[in-house]
Amino acid sequence: MKSGWLLVLLLWGSGTCAGQMIPEVKGKALDDSEVVLPKPGSKPALILIVGFSRKGGDACAVWNKKIAAAYHEDARVGYYNLPMLEEAPSLIRPIIVHGMKKGAAPGELGHLVPQYAKENEWKKLVNYAAADDAYLLVTDAAGKVAWQRHGIYSDGVFAEMKKAVEGLAGTGNWKK
Numbered sequence: 720m721k722s723g724w725l726l727v728l729l730l731w732g733s734g735t736c737a738g739q740m741i742p743e744v745k746g747k748a749l750d751d752s753e754v755v756l757p758k759p760g761s762k763p764a765l766i767l768i769v770g771f772s773r774k775g776g777d778a779c780a781v782w783n784k785k786i787a788a789a790y791h792e793d794a795r796v797g798y799y800n801l802p803m804l805e806e807a808p809s810l811i812r813p814i815i816v817h818g819m820k821k822g823a824a825p826g827e828l829g830h831l832v833p834q835y836a837k838e839n840e841w842k843k844l845v846n847y848a849a850a851d852d853a854y855l856l857v858t859d860a861a862g863k864v865a866w867q868r869h870g871i872y873s874d875g876v877f878a879e880m881k882k883a884v885e886g887l888a889g890t891g892n893w894k895k
Contacts, residue, residue, distance in 0.1 A: 741767065741862040742840040744801065749820050750828035754799065757862025764887035765862075766790065766798040766880070769841055769854040776802055778853035780822070781872045787827055789881070795888035800831045805838035845869060857883040 744756040756765065766786055770779040783800045790796040802819065804812050816833055823831055834841070841847075845854040845867060857866040857880060866883035868876050 739844060739864045741844065741856065741858055741864065742837045743862075744799075744832065744834065746832045746834060748799075748829045749816070749823060749831045749833075752829050754832045756799070757858065757860060759861045761860045762795055762797040763860055763889065764796045764884045765858045765860065766796065766884065767856040767858065768798070768800045769845060769856070770800070770802045771806075771838070771842070771847065771854075772850040774851035775853060776819070778851065778871050782853045782855060783827065783830070785872060785877055786880075787824075787830070790884075791826070793888075796884055798830055800827075801841075802831070802833050803838045803841060804833050805835050855880060857887065859887055 741757060744754060746754055748754050756767075768779045768782050768786065770776045779800055779802070783798075786798050790798055802815075804815060807815055812833075812835070819831060819833070820828065841854075844864070845856065846869075847854070848869065852869040853871065854869040855867060855876075856864055858864050865887055866880065868879065870876065
């Protein structure tokens with residue numbers, strides 16, 4: 720019985736919301752492509768990087784760079800950076816988006832999808848604790864959360880994330 724409670728506390732403390740569903744994402748990526756998530760039947764694993772502030776965006780950019788290097792050519796894995804801009808003043812949003820476009824590598828514009836709604840839903844899902852953190856989620860194609868963490872980049876958390884992705888995407892015969 721004690722070990723069962725210990726497991727519950729460990730999962731709760733790590734921010735894991737396994738089994739929860741992500742809010743629907745509809746928007747234009749910075750390359751003007753339309754993005755709708757979740758997308759059942761698409762790539763088996765989806766990595767979402769969510770940011771809630773300018774400093775959080777900087778933390779997300781580090782994660783995005785590492786994730787892009789690992790998964791850009793991987794046919795099993797999709798990844799998106801979702802900056803939350805709902806609370807930004809509407810007059811400032813175009814300036815923020817322009818800065819994001821300017822700072823992103825051309826090949827990454829299709830993975831950067833600003834969000835203007837559902838910020839509170841996202842905060843609840845990711846167990847929002849600090850505006851300046853990057854929030855990471857690994858989900859299946861239907862949007863069911865399999866793993867999540869938040870904070871600045873670390874090799875240890877990146878290795879954990881990769882294990883979660885492999886658990887969804889599999890290591891069998893697949894096209895890379």
